[in-house]
Amino acid sequence: xxxxxxxxxxxxxxxxxxxxxxxxxxxxxxxxxxxxxxxxxxxxxxxxxxxxxxxxxxxxxxxxxxxxxxxxxxxxxxxxxxxxxxxxxxxxxxxxxxxxxxxxxxxxxxxxxxxxxxxxxxxxxxxxxxxxxxxxxxxxxxxxxxxxxxxxxxxxxxxxxxxxxxxxxxxxxxxxxxxxxxxxxxxxxxxxxxxxxxxxxxxxxxxxxxxxxxxxxxxxxxxxxxxxxxxxxxxxxxxxxxxxxxxxxxxxxxxxxxxxxxxxxxxxxxxxxxxxxxxxxxxxxxxxxxxxxxxxxxxxxxxxxxxxxxxxxxxxxxxxxxxxxxxxxxxxxxxxxxxxxxxxxx
Amino acid sequence: xxxxxxxxxxxxxxxxxxxxxxxxxxxxxxxxxxxxxxxxxxxxxxxxxxxxxxxxxxxxxxxxxxxxxxxxxxxxxxxxxxxxxxxxxxxxxxxxxxxxxxxxxxxxxxxxxxxxxxxxxxxxxxxxxxxxxxxxxxxxxxxxxxxxxxxxxxxxxxxxxxxxxxxxxxxxxxxxxxxxxxxxxxxxxxxxxxxxxxxxxxxxxxxxxxxxxxxxxxxxxxxxxxxxxxxxxxxxxxxxxxxxxxxxxxxxxxxxxxxxxxxxxxxxxxxxxxxxxxxxxxxxxxxxxxxxxxxxxxxxxxxxxxxxxxxxxxxxxxxxxxxxxxxxxxxxxxxxxxxxxxxxxx
Numbered sequence: 001x002x003x004x005x006x007x008x009x010x011x012x013x014x015x016x017x018x019x020x021x022x023x024x025x026x027x028x029x030x031x032x033x034x035x036x037x038x039x040x041x042x043x044x045x046x047x048x049x050x051x052x053x054x055x056x057x058x059x060x061x062x063x064x065x066x067x068x069x070x071x072x073x074x075x076x077x078x079x080x081x082x083x084x085x086x087x088x089x090x091x092x093x094x095x096x097x098x099x100x101x102x103x104x105x106x107x108x109x110x111x112x113x114x115x116x117x118x119x120x121x122x123x124x125x126x127x128x129x130x131x132x133x134x135x136x137x138x139x140x141x142x143x144x145x146x147x148x149x150x151x152x153x154x155x156x157x158x159x160x161x162x163x164x165x166x167x168x169x170x171x172x173x174x175x176x177x178x179x180x181x182x183x184x185x186x187x188x189x190x191x192x193x194x195x196x197x198x199x200x201x202x203x204x205x206x207x208x209x210x211x212x213x214x215x216x217x218x219x220x221x222x223x224x225x226x227x228x229x230x231x232x233x234x235x236x237x238x239x240x241x242x243x244x245x246x247x248x249x250x251x252x253x254x255x256x257x258x259x260x261x262x263x264x265x266x267x268x269x270x271x272x273x274x275x276x277x278x279x280x281x282x283x284x285x286x287x288x289x290x291x292x293x294x295x296x297x298x299x300x301x302x303x304x305x306x307x308x309x310x311x312x313x314x315x316x317x318x319x320x321x322x323x324x325x326x327x328x329x330x331x332x333x334x335x336x337x338x339x340x341x342x343x344x345x346x
Numbered sequence: 347x348x349x350x351x352x353x354x355x356x357x358x359x360x361x362x363x364x365x366x367x368x369x370x371x372x373x374x375x376x377x378x379x380x381x382x383x384x385x386x387x388x389x390x391x392x393x394x395x396x397x398x399x400x401x402x403x404x405x406x407x408x409x410x411x412x413x414x415x416x417x418x419x420x421x422x423x424x425x426x427x428x429x430x431x432x433x434x435x436x437x438x439x440x441x442x443x444x445x446x447x448x449x450x451x452x453x454x455x456x457x458x459x460x461x462x463x464x465x466x467x468x469x470x471x472x473x474x475x476x477x478x479x480x481x482x483x484x485x486x487x488x489x490x491x492x493x494x495x496x497x498x499x500x501x502x503x504x505x506x507x508x509x510x511x512x513x514x515x516x517x518x519x520x521x522x523x524x525x526x527x528x529x530x531x532x533x534x535x536x537x538x539x540x541x542x543x544x545x546x547x548x549x550x551x552x553x554x555x556x557x558x559x560x561x562x563x564x565x566x567x568x569x570x571x572x573x574x575x576x577x578x579x580x581x582x583x584x585x586x587x588x589x590x591x592x593x594x595x596x597x598x599x600x601x602x603x604x605x606x607x608x609x610x611x612x613x614x615x616x617x618x619x620x621x622x623x624x625x626x627x628x629x630x631x632x633x634x635x636x637x638x639x640x641x642x643x644x645x646x647x648x649x650x651x652x653x654x655x656x657x658x659x660x661x662x663x664x665x666x667x668x669x670x671x672x673x674x675x676x677x678x679x680x681x682x683x684x685x686x687x688x689x690x691x692x
Contacts, residue, residue, distance in 0.1 A: 001360075001526075001588070001591035001592055001594075001595055002361065003360055003361020003362060003364075004358075004360050004361065005357070005358065005359050005360070005368075006357070006358040006360070007355075007356070007357035007358065008354065009355065010353070011351070011352070011353035012350075012351065012352040012353065013351050014347075014349055014350050014351070014352065014607070014608070015348065015349020015350065016349060018349075022351075180347075212588065214572075214592065215568060215569065215572045215592060215595055215596060215599060218568030218569075218571065218572065219565050219568050221568070222561060222564030222565050222567070222568055223561065223564075225564065226560075226561045226564065242347070242558065245347035246347055246560065246561060248347075249347055249561055249607075249608075250561060253561060253604075258599075258604060261360070261595075262360070
């Protein structure tokens with residue numbers, strides 16, 4: 001096993017009623033003014049907004065609202081958030097939403113705590129973050145990116161046509177509230193896109209060096225099987241708690257860092273998708289669902305043994321009477337079949 | 347998946363040369379006086395003591411030594427450590443050793459920061475730790491307990507004949523340095539005992555409720571297979587880095603909390619072993635190796651489906667033509683076979 005350094009400071013509250021039970025307590029340690037950040041307003045329709053504001057008020061907080069965070073959040077939006085934090089003396093940022101909201105909040109938390117141009121200094125130049133960002137907490141309502149348990153933030157600079165991600169441990173949310181019931185109202189297509197995103201995170205890790213038999217790969221296989229089993233279930237029965245909770249935890253497990261330990265993790269398909277996203281604003285998970293099979297058919301000959309293992313251990317293809325290359329293609333081919341299945345379901 | 351709250355504050359440095367590369371930096375944040383705690387002195391024979399003291403001196407620390415921590419560390423030893431910390435104004439406790447050293451250090455870190463009788467107040471009465479223990483860091487030289495990544499401490503009160511464990515997150519080591527090469531000199535029997543201990547941690551978790559198909563059980567299966575594959579290898583070739591590193595990480599993974607999330611974890615075999623240990627001072631891992639098969643043969647009829655899954659997924663028994671109970675017994679029976687194999691090897 002290769003060397004690594006691991007730390008993860010995020011406290012996770014997982015389960016039904018997480019906001020009602022834990023939010024007031026979780027924000028206690030931070031200052032009085034909370035910026036409540038969210039997306040297009042779906043949280044006002046499904047009751048989440050009401051539960052969150054009630055808990056914040058119970059904790060004696062003053063709320064400043066920052067809404068309209070878009071999918072593929074832009075640097076322009078980050079600067080808008082920075083202004084709001086600075087003008088209102090915000091002590092704590094609470095992001096309520098999916099990956100876009102969480103990533104935008106992390107970038108704002110950095111931008112608001114420095115005079116520097118964070119896009120240039122940290123997203124492009126990868127500078128050393130030698131200051132403390134404004135603390136962030138998150139309430140997850142859409143799963144897939146796993147952003148709730150790491151310091152990653154994917155930001156798009158529209159002018160420069162660059163969408164890119166950086167991971168600064170200081171940006172790890174101080175806490176993440178994961179209530180699977182909060183994802184019941186996520187529509188089928190978005191559920192599927194989130195599912196592909198998390199599957200992609202695990203595949204990118206699994207197919208990166210080293211390939212030696214190790215615990216990381218075995219855990220990755222378990223996570224992939226769990227996603228494959230639970231994704232169609234969650235689409236067919238949106239209020240299936242088992243399926244929603246398994247997906248929610250698989251999403252976090254894919255990105256909490258554990259499976260990446262000792263692996264190179266070049267995230268090649270993500271790199272391709274990010275550029276596609278910068279130019280087309282396409283949905284991230286859907287972009288990945290297109291890229292992975294095409295890319296893997298192209299590269300599988302150079303890592304045949306691993307693709308054979310993937311076909312057998314993840315997709316359960318017995319492989320009798322098949323050559324290695326047939327088996328590798330069969331494994332990769334199951335991925336589009338999952339897409340087909342989901343298209344039928346939705 | 348059941349609800350849970352998860353946090354883990356320990357920073358892990360994993361890999362070759364960890365002490366030389368990271369120790370001086372890791373202790374930087376803490377005060378000047380470090381209590382270096384260890385066991386019977388094997389670290390003076392294998393060079394670890396020299397590397398550790400050199401790094402501490404390079405970091406400008408003053409060292410106070412506390413040696414002779416025994417297997418099954420006693421409350422009397424904890425009180426001895428408390429005295430040393432208080433009399434020397436110790437700012438930081440560095441434990442160098444295996445589970446006994448780490449557990450003893452955690453109990454000392456609590457005892458030295460309060461006037462209370464910590465055995466009575468926290469190990470027996472399970473009081474709320476409302477004070478900050480003296481910070482602890484660890485350098486692991488023997489694997490098995492997983493104590494390096496949690497707040498657990500197993501302490502024995504010889505007078506009361508009670509050996510028992512408590513887990514206080516405030517006792518999590520601030521950092522853990524895991525260098526697989528530091529375990530090269532662990533003798534075969536102790537390597538085997540550590541292997542059984544970690545296998546036991548995973549089995550206790552795996553066989554506890556809920557039994558529903560979930561990510562925790564799949565990850566547990568992966569960890570158990572890794573231990574079963576690597577333990578005989580590490581005994582046969584003590585300097586096999588792959589085997590030693592896989593075992594080292596499996597030990598931490600078993601106890602870092604991830605597989606326990608949403609599971610009940612009653613740790614029944616451990617409860618039995620602890621009492622055996624309190625009366626006989628037997629080796630913990632060896633005690634578990636005796637208890638598990640006997641206990642599981644007794645209870646397996648009441649959880650047959652899970653024992654069948656264990657036989658198939660962990661031990662790889664195909665099970666054709668076998669009844670469920672035969673299969674369950676075959677799975678449990680592989681455990682003593684692993685013991686036999688290890689007896690032959692050592």
